[in-house]
Amino acid sequence: MRENCTTLYPNDKVARKVSEYADRSSIDLPDTLIKYHQWVLDTQPRSYFTISLLEARLLTWMARTVGAKRVLEIGAFVGFSMGVWANAVGPKGSVIGLEFSPEYAALAREQLLKHGYDNCSVVQGNALEVLPTLESEEPFDIIFIDAQKSGYPAYLRTILDKSQPGAARRLLRRGGLILGDNALRSALVVDQSDDNPATRTVPKQTENWSWGDVEHLDEFNRVMHSHDRIEAMLLPVFDGLGMGRLLD
Ligand SMILES: C[S@@+](CC[C@H](N)C(=O)[O-])C[C@H]1O[C@@H](n2cnc3c(N)ncnc32)[C@H](O)[C@@H]1O
Numbered sequence: 001m002r003e004n005c006t007t008l009y010p011n012d013k014v015a016r017k018v019s020e021y022a023d024r025s026s027i028d029l030p031d032t033l034i035k036y037h038q039w040v041l042d043t044q045p046r047s048y049f050t051i052s053l054l055e056a057r058l059l060t061w062m063a064r065t066v067g068a069k070r071v072l073e074i075g076a077f078v079g080f081s082m083g084v085w086a087n088a089v090g091p092k093g094s095v096i097g098l099e100f101s102p103e104y105a106a107l108a109r110e111q112l113l114k115h116g117y118d119n120c121s122v123v124q125g126n127a128l129e130v131l132p133t134l135e136s137e138e139p140f141d142i143i144f145i146d147a148q149k150s151g152y153p154a155y156l157r158t159i160l161d162k163s164q165p166g167a168a169r170r171l172l173r174r175g176g177l178i179l180g181d182n183a184l185r186s187a188l189v190v191d192q193s194d195d196n197p198a199t200r201t202v203p204k205q206t207e208n209w210s211w212g213d214v215e216h217l218d219e220f221n222r223v224m225h226s227h228d229r230i231e232a233m234l235l236p237v238f239d240g241l242g243m244g245r246l247l248d
Pocket of ligand 1: 050074075078079080081082099104125126127146
């Protein structure tokens with residue numbers, strides 16, 4: 001490498017081929033998860049909310065690598081990524097998902113069961129209020145943040161506050177993972193100039209998103225990187241996956 005730059009792929013065509021190749025060359029997912037994903041694509045107007053199958057493979061691989069048995073997801077939508085965690089932790093593990101929308105929460109509960117995952121529970125409510133009051137008997141091994149982007153810094157603060165070393169009950173275990181999806185948001189966090197086509201294609205304001213949220217994602221990434229209790233890695237694939245390991 002002549003300069004310190006990780007150029008991912010030269011153009012979209014090559015990137016698509018590489019993504020499909022990586023998909024075929026990565027950890028297998030059970031048919032039931034493939035069908036669940038297809039159900040989301042076929043039935044949900046906001047199917048773009050859900051993670052890709054390649055990201056599902058990465059999350060499965062990570063969960064297995066850290067021996068995760070308990071996963072908390074913030075922003076469950078219709079439950080597909082909860083199903084991914086449920087498959088990864090196995091029937092003796094458990095997954096809790098927080099979801100604001102009563103309709104999505106109900107669909108998530110229904111579809112998780114329909115696809116054979118009975119080790120999941122969905123808590124309906126505003127995760128900004130639910131997370132600080134969540135009582136967990138055992139700490140989680142992984143917390144996956146995938147709700148409204150403006151909430152990421154607050155979710156991170158709460159996780160750290162509620163995971164104090166030596167506390168009788170803590171949210172995340174020592175060595176546990178904090179994962180933040182969409183940490184780069186179509187690269188808008190890094191580049192909002194005309195060079196970035198997302199400045200023309202990403203809407204300024206939707207139900208769960210406004211351009212001002214870029215600042216909150218940037219704050220999340222900065223705190224993940226600079227906090228002395230976290231070792232961070234920001235992966236520039238998918239829509240940016242912020243990853244942090246809790247050190248104490
Ligand atoms: C990107 S989607 C999650 C996708 C899901 N993790 C998946 O991969 O299938 C974000 C979800 O967060 C939910 N959400 C937004 N704000 C929330 C909040 N304050 N508390 C809980 N859920 C919230 C939205 O209703 C939406 O379903």
